Amino acid sequence: MKGILVAGVFVAFAITVIDSLSCRQCYSPIESCSNEVTQCDEGSLSCVESLVNSTLGGSHYLYQNRSCSANNCTEGSTQVAFTVHVFDDQRFHFESQCCQAEACNDTSHETGTQVLTNTQCSACYSYNTTTCQEKTRQCFQGERCVHITAEFVNGTERNTVELKGCSDISESTCETLAPGNTTVGEFFFQSVKCENATIIPVTTNTPPASTGVKTSFTSSVFGSLLLLKLLF
Numbered sequence: 001m002k003g004i005l006v007a008g009v010f011v012a013f014a015i016t017v018i019d020s021l022s023c024r025q026c027y028s029p030i031e032s033c034s035n036e037v038t039q040c041d042e043g044s045l046s047c048v049e050s051l052v053n054s055t056l057g058g059s060h061y062l063y064q065n066r067s068c069s070a071n072n073c074t075e076g077s078t079q080v081a082f083t084v085h086v087f088d089d090q091r092f093h094f095e096s097q098c099c100q101a102e103a104c105n106d107t108s109h110e111t112g113t114q115v116l117t118n119t120q121c122s123a124c125y126s127y128n129t130t131t132c133q134e135k136t137r138q139c140f141q142g143e144r145c146v147h148i149t150a151e152f153v154n155g156t157e158r159n160t161v162e163l164k165g166c167s168d169i170s171e172s173t174c175e176t177l178a179p180g181n182t183t184v185g186e187f188f189f190q191s192v193k194c195e196n197a198t199i200i201p202v203t204t205n206t207p208p209a210s211t212g213v214k215t216s217f218t219s220s221v222f223g224s225l226l227l228l229k230l231l232f
């Protein structure tokens with residue numbers, strides 16, 4: 001009898017422990033999203049948080065979703081946070097984390113002062129299309145070049161975004177996402193390629209030697225053509 005009671009108390013305690021998962025829960029396409037944790041439904045195993053803060057195409061797009069999840073976090077890809085700088089003030093900021101059996105904390109990602117370097121990446125973006133019109137982007141300190149294709153939720157739709165630019169993505173995040181088709185929280189990374197930014201070539205006023213050669217070649221061809229024209 002006593003044994004059963006002890007077992008009963010133990011089971012009740014175990015259930016309480018499982019039930020007590022609390023997560024920050026919030027869905028917001030606007031700035032305010034509460035940091036308060038609230039109790040999850042029974043059967044929740046993790047907390048999942050996703051954020052997209054984008055100014056691509058000149059319009060501000062924000063997606064925030066913090067919720068309890070009935071899934072376990074995937075091993076090796078529990079937290080991702082980075083910004084891709086594409087054109088002047090156009091950037092795509094992305095954060096996602098999965099916290100196994102506990103509430104998530106802020107990833108405290110947004111960077112402070114940014115110092116431009118003499119390095120660059122090719123940059124472009126596209127939604128749902130295959131055309132990505134490239135320009136060059138001068139990188140900030142600590143940034144590397146990325147080429148990312150990812151799917152994310154926009155309202156009720158799933159959009160594919162292709163991004164190239166300078167990013168503060170960490171080397172470990174690159175390694176985690178490099179194999180491709182990786183899910184982090186609500187996001188699906190089809191392909192992620194990172195490489196070091198390239199040094200911006202120094203441009204001088206003296207034309208490179210090859211131009212001279214090309215010019216003389218062109219003029220000799222032109223001259224020959226003129227000669228031919230005169231002959232016939």
Ligand SMILES: *[C@@H]1O[C@H](CO)[C@@H](O)[C@H](O)[C@H]1NC(C)=O
Nearest residue numbers: 030031051053054062064093
């Ligand atoms: C989105 O980015 C803007 C500009 O950097 C910033 O002011 C704002 O706080 C960000 N919003 C969120 C929810 O992170």
Ligand SMILES: *[C@@H]1O[C@H](CO)[C@@H](O)[C@H](O)[C@H]1NC(C)=O
Nearest residue numbers: 027048065066067068069186
């Ligand atoms: C928020 O994320 C959860 C867990 O990934 C998902 O089930 C839910 O549909 C999302 N909410 C919205 C409004 O997209």
Ligand SMILES: *[C@@H]1O[C@H](CO)[C@@H](O)[C@H](O)[C@H]1NC(C)=O
Nearest residue numbers: 043045069070071072073100
């Ligand atoms: C979550 O992980 C636990 C412990 O590894 C396992 O027992 C359980 O079946 C998993 N649940 C799901 C939904 O994957």
Ligand SMILES: *[C@@H]1O[C@H](CO)[C@@H](O)[C@H](O)[C@H]1NC(C)=O
Nearest residue numbers: 098099100102103104105106
């Ligand atoms: C959040 O912070 C608390 C207090 O520092 C810590 O105990 C907890 O493990 C952290 N949670 C995650 C998911 O890192």
Ligand SMILES: *[C@@H]1O[C@H](CO)[C@@H](O)[C@H](O)[C@H]1NC(C)=O
Nearest residue numbers: 054057061127154155157159
């Ligand atoms: C989200 O969808 C709206 C219309 O459905 C579109 O105008 C907007 O560009 C999309 N934003 C992103 C970041 O995909």
Ligand SMILES: *[C@@H]1O[C@H](CO)[C@@H](O)[C@H](O)[C@H]1NC(C)=O
Nearest residue numbers: 127128154156157158159160
């Ligand atoms: C992107 O493609 C998906 C699937 O084909 C579609 O549902 C969605 O409406 C498209 N979004 C935009 C912004 O064109």
Ligand SMILES: *[C@@H]1O[C@H](CO)[C@@H](O)[C@H](O)[C@H]1NC(C)=O
Nearest residue numbers: 178179180181182189190191
């Ligand atoms: C990712 O999935 C797509 C579609 O299923 C497939 O075509 C592609 O080869 C996969 N990529 C990798 C790196 O596995």
Ligand SMILES: *[C@@H]1O[C@H](CO)[C@@H](O)[C@H](O)[C@H]1NC(C)=O
Nearest residue numbers: 142143144171194195196197
């Ligand atoms: C990239 O840069 C890092 C540090 O700046 C360096 O250690 C690494 O060797 C470079 N990788 C390549 C492929 O050049």
